[in-house]
């Protein structure tokens with residue numbers, strides 16, 4: 001049976017391959033580069049990009065939860081809008097697209113989160129969804145005066161947090177919650193969200209514990225795609241969906257994160273990728289990220305480290321869609337055939353990328369039966 005929330009929320013639409021934008025609330029978006037056309041993260045820019053994606057029929061705008069930059073010449077992601085108030089403003093300025101908040105659970109009390117999320121659901125008339133993240137960048141969480149939890153414990157905290165949020169969204173009576181981490185006395189919240197029983201949830205956990213969490217709670221989960229090894233992807237997707245279905249009786253959309261360089265020839269696309277990643281990449285920022293993630297040079301073979309650095313600079317390690325519209329559509333048809341339901345995309349220059357994609361990729365996706373034409 002179709003999910004009734006699909007009547008208002010494009011994230012639950014019938015498009016076979018759903019499209020979302022990632023990172024348009026943080027400077028540089030997903031590309032760790034010094035090129036002058038990079039995204040600066042101002043409100044007029046994020047507004048124009050979001051409204052363009054809305055007009056072109058995209059399903060989702062997913063912001064990044066970030067509080068501090070990663071240094072380097074660009075201070076990558078160092079200018080970052082709060083994702084709840086960003087979503088509220090964007091929701092008011094758009095018509096059809098799904099608008100998400102990405103919430104770092106340790107930084108927002110669940111009562112505040114439930115209330116703010118409900119408010120955006122009302123502003124957007126049922127187009128809101130919540131992306132739940134636990135946080136991994138210790139210095140930004142330390143700004144809040146707390147140290148980062150041990151990895152698996154973060155998900156145990158997140159489970160209590162979202163259990164409370166869901167109760168607040170649906171309970172008709174006051175309730176107490178006595179968790180290991182969070183206590184609530186006579187909790188209650190009105191109004192309830194427009195979407196029933198509550199807005200869709202997204203999670204991008206990648207570890208075993210993260211996937212277990214996503215299978216239990218999320219409507220949209222992410223898989224990290226290795227372009228050199230798609231052979232096992234279908235099996236991974238099937239296993240993930242089966243876990244959600246058999247353990248928790250839930251249907252899971254599987255999404256992937258991609259970065260795009262689309263040009264009229266493969267040669268031009270490869271040259272631009274080389275330019276922004278190798279010639280103009282912010283190497284200091286990416287080194288900082290690798291060090292924070294604990295991938296010190298002693299522990300990684302040099303070749304592998306260079307490859308990882310390249311992928312992170314190109315688009316946060318997302319799947320590369322590089323080349324002509326035909327090639328990109330071929331790649332997307334393959335991913336869709338393997339079971340991918342949606343992709344989050346990022347470009348160095350989002351508006352330029354959106355317009356190229358709209359001109360050349362979108363009609364081909366429609367011809368391939370992956371998307372329905374947008375009615376005017």
Ligand SMILES: Cc1cc2nc3c(=O)[nH]c(=O)nc-3n(C[C@H](O)[C@H](O)[C@H](O)COP(=O)(O)O)c2cc1C
Pocket residue numbers: 063064065066102132133134135136137204205206207208209210211222257344
């Ligand atoms: C598409 C996508 C979006 C993410 N967004 C954020 C974010 O906004 N803030 C953040 O701190 N982490 C973000 N993450 C990191 C994840 O929350 C998670 O920490 C990571 O995928 C590692 O998985 P694990 O927690 O299961 O080890 C994102 C990851 C992906 C793939």
